Amino acid sequence: MTKKVTQANIWWNEYTKEQYGWSLTIITVGLFGWFQIFNYVSEPAQFWFQRSGSIIVMLAAIAEVRVFSKIKRLETQVLISTLMADKIEHGLKAAGDVSKKAIEPWEKFGVILNLFWLLAGTIIWGYGDLIYSNI
Structure with missing residues (x-):
C-alpha cells in the first residue's frame, strides 16, 4: 500500500x-x-564574554546553512509550480523572472545578516576579554 x-x-x-x-x-x-x-x-567574566563569541559564530554558520537550504527549496517549489502551470517557453521565462525577483531580496538579506553575525562573533571570540575590560 x-x-x-x-x-x-x-x-x-x-x-x-x-x-x-x-x-x-x-x-x-x-x-x-x-x-x-x-x-x-x-574564570573571570571577561573570558565568558570571549567564549560567547564562539557560540555566536557557530549559530551564525548553522543559520546560514538553514537559510540557503530554505531558499533552494523555495526555488525548487516555484520551478515545479511554474512547470505545472504553463509549458510554453515564453510563459516559463516570465514566471522564472518573477520567482527570481521574489527570492533575491531574502537571499541578500540572509547573506548580509549572517556576515554581520560571523564578524561580530569572530571579533568577540578573538578580543572579547579586551572589549569586556574596556567597557
Missing part, C-alpha cells in the same frame, strides 16, 4: 525536519554551556 503524497504531507515532512534541526541546535548549545558551567567559578 503506497502513501498518497499531498501538499500537507510535504509540508509536515519539511516542518518536522526543521523542528529536529532547531532541537539539535538548542541541545548542542545547551551541552556546551553545561560543560563550561563547571569552570565558571575559576
Whole structure:
C-alpha cells in the first residue's frame, strides 16, 4: 500500500525536519554551556564574554546553512509550480523572472545578516576579554 503524497504531507515532512534541526541546535548549545558551567567559578567574566563569541559564530554558520537550504527549496517549489502551470517557453521565462525577483531580496538579506553575525562573533571570540575590560 503506497502513501498518497499531498501538499500537507510535504509540508509536515519539511516542518518536522526543521523542528529536529532547531532541537539539535538548542541541545548542542545547551551541552556546551553545561560543560563550561563547571569552570565558571575559576574564570573571570571577561573570558565568558570571549567564549560567547564562539557560540555566536557557530549559530551564525548553522543559520546560514538553514537559510540557503530554505531558499533552494523555495526555488525548487516555484520551478515545479511554474512547470505545472504553463509549458510554453515564453510563459516559463516570465514566471522564472518573477520567482527570481521574489527570492533575491531574502537571499541578500540572509547573506548580509549572517556576515554581520560571523564578524561580530569572530571579533568577540578573538578580543572579547579586551572589549569586556574596556567597557
